[in-house]
Amino acid sequence: MISTAPWRSHGMVAQGNLAYASGFESILVFDISEPLDPVLINRHELKARMCCNAAIRENLLFSAGSDYAPEGSAGILSVFDITNPLHIRKIGETPTIGRTSWNLAVVDDFVYVVSDNTISAVEIANPERPTVRGLCGPSGASMVYESIEVIGSSVWDMKGGREYE
Numbered sequence: 001m002i003s004t005a006p007w008r009s010h011g012m013v014a015q016g017n018l019a020y021a022s023g024f025e026s027i028l029v030f031d032i033s034e035p036l037d038p039v040l041i042n043r044h045e046l047k048a049r050m051c052c053n054a055a056i057r058e059n060l061l062f063s064a065g066s067d068y069a070p071e072g073s074a075g076i077l078s079v080f081d082i083t084n085p086l087h088i089r090k091i092g093e094t095p096t097i098g099r100t101s102w103n104l105a106v107v108d109d110f111v112y113v114v115s116d117n118t119i120s121a122v123e124i125a126n127p128e129r130p131t132v133r134g135l136c137g138p139s140g141a142s143m144v145y146e147s148i149e150v151i152g153s154s155v156w157d158m159k160g161g162r163e164y165e
Contacts, residue, residue: 002038004028011053011103013061018085022051022063029085044080044088051078053103055111059083060091060127064101064113075101075115079127094130096120 009023017033029042050073051065061080066073079092098115105112109125110133121134 002030002040007043010051013054013056015056020054020056020061020082022054022065024050027051027054027061027063027080027088029088042086042088046078046090049076049078050100052101055104055106056082057106061088062104062106062111062124064096064104064115066100067095073099075099075113075120077101077104077111077113077120077122077130079124079130092124092126092128092130094122094132096122096132097135 004021004023007023007026007028009021009028011022013020014032017031019030019032019038021028021030025046025048027044027046028040029044031039031041048068049065050068051063054061054063056062059082061082063078063080065076065078067076075096075098077094077096078090081089081091096113096115097118097120101113101115103114106124109123111122111124111130113120113122119136120132123131123133
């Protein structure tokens with residue numbers, strides 16, 4: 001067991017011998033090569049940011065969270081290069097709809113981000129310029145979504161009128 005205090009980690013994702021914990025103003029990196037003795041090896045500081053959850057694809061870490069300010073928080077999707085876990089670099093970012101982006105799922109060239117009562121479809125073909133391409137709201141205004149999992153996906157070709165898996 002290892003504490004993540006005072007950074008209040010909300011989510012964790014692992015790749016190989018490394019685990020990344022998303023939390024308050026930080027992404028924590030742990031060496032988990034010895035499962036019974038994890039070691040904190042890096043803390044990537046993020047001022048005025050709450051990271052709620054993350055997903056990894058190759059050498060990129062996608063983080064859902066919020067950018068908070070005195071006037072209120074705003075949901076955000078951030079993209080980090082984790083090629084060197086000791087020197088994480090933010091390479092892209094886009095606001096999402098809602099106060100806080102809680103969770104995400106990566107499918108092909110899209111990240112689906114759950115933000116309060118909205119799901120944003122963010123294109124990541126160019127991870128340095130993530131772009132919101134679509135929104136889907138809940139059936140009731142009082143509903144709040146906190147997680148997402150994509151079971152299957154297809155794309156409708158508007159010109160050819162075909163669906164692709």
